[in-house]
Amino acid sequence: MKKSMDSRKAQISKLVDTQPDPALRKIGEKILLKERIFFDEGVNLFEKAELSYVGALANYIRESLHGDKTYFNRNFHIEPTNVCVFSCAFCSYSRLYAHRDEGWELSIDEMMDMVKKYDGKPVTEVHIVGGVHPKMNLYFFVDLLKRIKAHRGGLHIKGFTAVELDYMFRKAKLSVEEGMKILHEAGLDSLPGGGAEIFDSEIRKQICEDKVDAEGWLNIHRNAHLMGMHSNATMLYGHIENYYHRVDHMDRLRALQDETGGFNTFIPLKFRNKGNDMSHISESSVIEDMKLYAVSRIYMDNFPHIKAYWPMLGRKSAQLTLSFGVNDLDGTIDDSTKIYSMAGSEEEHPTLTTTELVALIKQVKREPVERDTLYHELKNYKDMDLAKMASSPFYN
Numbered sequence: 001m002k003k004s005m006d007s008r009k010a011q012i013s014k015l016v017d018t019q020p021d022p023a024l025r026k027i028g029e030k031i032l033l034k035e036r037i038f039f040d041e042g043v044n045l046f047e048k049a050e051l052s053y054v055g056a057l058a059n060y061i062r063e064s065l066h067g068d069k070t071y072f073n074r075n076f077h078i079e080p081t082n083v084c085v086f087s088c089a090f091c092s093y094s095r096l097y098a099h100r101d102e103g104w105e106l107s108i109d110e111m112m113d114m115v116k117k118y119d120g121k122p123v124t125e126v127h128i129v130g131g132v133h134p135k136m137n138l139y140f141f142v143d144l145l146k147r148i149k150a151h152r153g154g155l156h157i158k159g160f161t162a163v164e165l166d167y168m169f170r171k172a173k174l175s176v177e178e179g180m181k182i183l184h185e186a187g188l189d190s191l192p193g194g195g196a197e198i199f200d201s202e203i204r205k206q207i208c209e210d211k212v213d214a215e216g217w218l219n220i221h222r223n224a225h226l227m228g229m230h231s232n233a234t235m236l237y238g239h240i241e242n243y244y245h246r247v248d249h250m251d252r253l254r255a256l257q258d259e260t261g262g263f264n265t266f267i268p269l270k271f272r273n274k275g276n277d278m279s280h281i282s283e284s285s286v287i288e289d290m291k292l293y294a295v296s297r298i299y300m301d302n303f304p305h306i307k308a309y310w311p312m313l314g315r316k317s318a319q320l321t322l323s324f325g326v327n328d329l330d331g332t333i334d335d336s337t338k339i340y341s342m343a344g345s346e347e348e349h350p351t352l353t354t355t356e357l358v359a360l361i362k363q364v365k366r367e368p369v370e371r372d373t374l375y376h377e378l379k380n381y382k383d384m385d386l387a388k389m390a391s392s393p394f395y396n
């Protein structure tokens, strides 16, 4: 690690000692002692702390855990459909079944063609999420999983939000445990973190009333963890929620992580306001975004990784998050998701070559490390020459 943690600790101690607010000073002292902060302290950070203070504390934790290492993977997405039985107010992506002619519905063969497009390419993960289509049931996806595994057994399949799973299991009249076992045996390796939004029931009622509630979401992830699968967790922020709701959301995830230890990554997702029923709500500022990432890093003390999902945030802001607690930038994506481009993200065609992703990380003096889905390190690009990478088809 380039910077010595001792000198970093001395700098942070000084910052904490000179913090004029006693409650914020106490939080800083706890972080130096590696102690957990309480619920009210999380709210306090949002309400009272300067970005510079909370950012420095988060960066200290990030560097204590990972040094300068910044992870990414080589992946692509499959979005089987954007037809959905739900109509979440923030969603710019879905179309109701009655309007399915405006959306897309991929057949298994079409999805397999997408998988085959990557034959011989060094991707390690396919990420499968989409709308909740009333006719794409559990057994349709069992077939898809089996065919992907038969074609490319080593490709890690991370698939289906708890919202999709809840609908599939209920429709198949299976318990969560039974449904999860069937999918896992068919080839599902881990779960993405989507569909969590904000757990508070009052907020959920206003933004995504019909879909699985907080307990249901957490129970699906609990079952996956108990089966030995890993998963991620998201939080949709910057709409009608307040600081209490954010901390409540993180607190429930932190409690489940204490119980199972099955989460890899926490991924805050910024609300984008184009083309949805909440377009009248302004988007959060970059300052608010960075503060959210920083508080997440501090509060989620049992989550090993905090990820900035660059297709949603834009690559410049994603770079900035690397100084506010974030140590993962997701993947190369290869223009294979429409979820955030349809909601107004700067990234209309999200794709980065490995060279571009490595350059983005090196530009802010961090150390790019390619990982697989479960954070096994595959390659450290610290000493790789960008010009050489740019001329190799392996990285582009």
Ligand code: SF4
Residues within 6 Å of the ligand: 084, 085, 086, 087, 088, 091, 092, 093, 094, 130, 131, 132, 163, 208, 211
């Ligand atoms: S957010 Fe997901 S569940 Fe909600 S309408 Fe969009 S696709 Fe459907």
